[in-house]
Amino acid sequence: MVTRRLILILGDQLSHNISSLKDASPDQDEILMCEVRDETDYVGHHKKKIAFIFSAMRHFRDALRAEGYTVHYIAYEDGVTSLEAAARQVLADTGAKALRCCEPGEARLAEVMAGWEERLAVPVALLEDSRFLCSIDDFADWARGRKQLRMEYFYREMRRRYQLLLDDDGEPEGGQWNYDADNRSGWRAREAVPERPAAALDATTRDVLALVTERFPDNPGDLEAFRLAVTAEEAEAQFQWFLDHALDRFGTYQDALAEESPWLFHSLISMYLNIGLLEPLALCRAVEARWRDGGCSLAAAEGFIRQILGWREYVRGIYWLHMPGYGEHNALAATRPLPDWFWSGDTDLRCLQQALKQTLDLGYAHHIQRLMVIGNFALLAGLDVRSVCDWYLAVYVDAFEWVELPNTLGMALYGDGGIMASKPYAASGKYIQRQGNHCASCRYDVRKTTGEGACPYNALYWRFIDRHADYLKKNARMGLMVGSWQKRKAAERKAIVAWADGELERLAPAKG
Numbered sequence: 065m066v067t068r069r070l071i072l073i074l075g076d077q078l079s080h081n082i083s084s085l086k087d088a089s090p091d092q093d094e095i096l097m098c099e100v101r102d103e104t105d106y107v108g109h110h111k112k113k114i115a116f117i118f119s120a121m122r123h124f125r126d127a128l129r130a131e132g133y134t135v136h137y138i139a140y141e142d143g144v145t146s147l148e149a150a151a152r153q154v155l156a157d158t159g160a161k162a163l164r165c166c167e168p169g170e171a172r173l174a175e176v177m178a179g180w181e182e183r184l185a186v187p188v189a190l191l192e193d194s195r196f197l198c199s200i201d202d203f204a205d206w207a208r209g210r211k212q213l214r215m216e217y218f219y220r221e222m223r224r225r226y227q228l229l230l231d232d233d234g235e236p237e238g239g240q241w242n243y244d245a246d247n248r249s250g251w252r253a254r255e256a257v258p259e260r261p262a263a264a265l266d267a268t269t270r271d272v273l274a275l276v277t278e279r280f281p282d283n284p285g286d287l288e289a290f291r292l293a294v295t296a297e298e299a300e301a302q303f304q305w306f307l308d309h310a311l312d313r314f315g316t317y318q319d320a321l322a323e324e325s326p327w328l329f330h331s332l333i334s335m336y337l338n339i340g341l342l343e344p345l346a347l348c349r350a351v352e353a354r355w356r357d358g359g360c361s362l363a364a365a366e367g368f369i370r371q372i373l374g375w376r377e378y379v380r381g382i383y384w385l386h387m388p389g390y391g392e393h394n395a396l397a398a399t400r401p402l403p404d405w406f407w408s409g410d411t412d413l414r415c416l417q418q419a420l421k422q423t424l425d426l427g428y429a430h431h432i433q434r435l436m437v438i439g440n441f442a443l444l445a446g447l448d449v450r451s452v453c454d455w456y457l458a459v460y461v462d463a464f465e466w467v468e469l470p471n472t473l474g475m476a477l478y479g480d481g482g483i484m485a486s487k488p489y490a491a492s493g494k495y496i497q498r499q500g501n502h503c504a505s506c507r508y509d510v511r512k513t514t515g516e517g518a519c520p521y522n523a524l525y526w527r528f529i530d531r532h533a534d535y536l537k538k539n540a541r542m543g544l545m546v547g548s549w550q551k552r553k554a555a556e557r558k559a560i561v562a563w564a565d566g567e568l569e570r571l572a573p574a575k576g
């Protein structure tokens with residue numbers, strides 16, 4: 065019998081519920097999965113990221129084969145360069161009459177795939193990615209006619225749509241939509257951080273680790289202590305661990321920074337969600353159920369659901385609303401070269417050193433490290449927007465452009481001029497000190513702004529305000545800060561900016 069359809073499953077589409085597999089059957093359809101060079105090489109990904117995706121793909125392949133599917137699996141060693149070349153080859157080999165795929169998550173691939181029908185000379189169906197809770201069209205409808213796209217209003221609609229954390233009258237449980245104010249405690253090391261279980265390595269993962277070691281020797285990161293789940297069952301076990309041991313304190317310490325732990329009470333599930341091993345709505349419902357059973361505070365449950373139902377869907381909506389072209393924005397004209405120590409973590413700024421080193425070790429940093437330590441430094445220093453975005457895309461295991469770009473370019477760097485964030489997330493060392501205990505182990509003094517040993521974030525913060533004063537004055541939320549800076553004596557301002565210039569030249573030379 066001639067095969068009716070070939071179904072292409074991409075490396076971040078490892079869900080049995082993916083739209084391309086709906087109404088598919090092993091009698092009618094064959095599957096194509098590929099580890100191709102274009103996908104491994106478009107940025108120099110962290111070794112753990114490549115190993116994680118390849119291992120999860122190979123496990124998914126085995127699960128589909130166990131269901132009876134014929135899976136054509138192009139392994140990295142086969143040397144195929146692109147998805148298109150792989151599809152062409154397997155279409156010819158199988159005689160399949162049509163190709164089907166769930167729409168890709170990244171605009172770069174969507175553009176290429178849009179030309180496939182013509183180039184591959186078969187009907188190509190690109191189906192909506194129904195794993196997201198707000199479709200691209202629904203987000204565009206919500207955005208239409210609004211001056212500002214504030215996450216909070218989007219989130220409230222999503223809560224209503226999915227009936228999450230609502231009382232019998234359809235109002236938010238506890239009388240408030242948002243418990244953000246309860247999610248900001250700093251870390252003072254007064255509580256124990258529970259030991260996290262690592263997923264066990266099996267033969268498939270070991271093979272992949274050997275492959276990545278051999279073929280990607282120059283990529284960032286290492287493969288020591290690979291602890292990631294690579295199947296839906298393992299990812300679910302990690303999430304259950306989070307529900308039992310961390311969720312209740314997740315809310316309180318969501319914005320905290322700790323010397324003792326790279327993850328505190330965070331869930332460590334973004335990578336599983338992003339490649340399809342976990343499903344967002346199921347997680348939100350499980351967290352709501354935990355709260356209703358008395359297993360966590362309302363602030364913890366709401367804080368977690370807001371991240372998944374609110375932020376995650378919102379950033380994806382922003383990405384597709386503004387692509388192509390979003391990646392070209394650079395509203396603050398930031399062009400300073402990325403310092404080399406971003407790739408080693410070798411800096412004396414303790415907060416930054418710890419965030420960078422754990423990023424390179426684990427492929428993970430939590431939100432406040434990404435935003436207020438690394439991103440904040442990049443923003444204050446005026447590091448080149450494109451280079452910073454490429455760095456984030458490379459080093460995090462969970463990084464895919466649809467989620468990485470709005471978060472980095474928009475939220476952290478204010479490169480989009482305010483599409484994502486209502487003001488730049490710029491902060492001095494005081495914020496970092498308030499949120500955790502890095503400053504106590506740092507060679508810099510967070511109380512000083514200038515002079516030997518002064519915390520570089522302080523002078524850089526004022527330099528940022530000075531440099532962008534005209535632009536920032538127009539922003540209602542920044543006006544006060546600009547005003548307070550401009551009220552200072554001219555000589556004082558000059559001394560701070562001169563000190564900041566010197567520090568910056570030492571930390572991140574203008575000529576790379």
Ligand SMILES: Cc1cc2nc3c(=O)[nH]c(=O)nc-3n(C[C@H](O)[C@H](O)[C@H](O)COP(=O)(O)OP(=O)(O)OC[C@H]3O[C@@H](n4cnc5c(N)ncnc54)[C@H](O)[C@@H]3O)c2cc1C
Nearest residue numbers: 330331332333334371376430431434435462463468471472
């Ligand atoms: C500069 C910068 C770059 C980022 N790049 C990525 C990225 O490449 N991939 C990625 O998945 N997330 C990214 N984020 C968002 C967030 O930092 C990570 O999702 C989170 O740190 C993952 O760790 P966790 O699973 O322990 O999350 P938790 O803190 O436990 O949060 C739970 C979940 O909420 C979701 N979430 C929370 N905040 C966001 C957000 N702002 N955008 C989207 N989802 C969110 C994630 O799925 C996360 O797993 C970035 C944030 C910043 C500031």
Ligand code: SF4
Nearest residue numbers: 413415493503506519
């Ligand atoms: S003193 Fe400054 S550089 Fe050092 S840890 Fe604190 S905020 Fe970071």
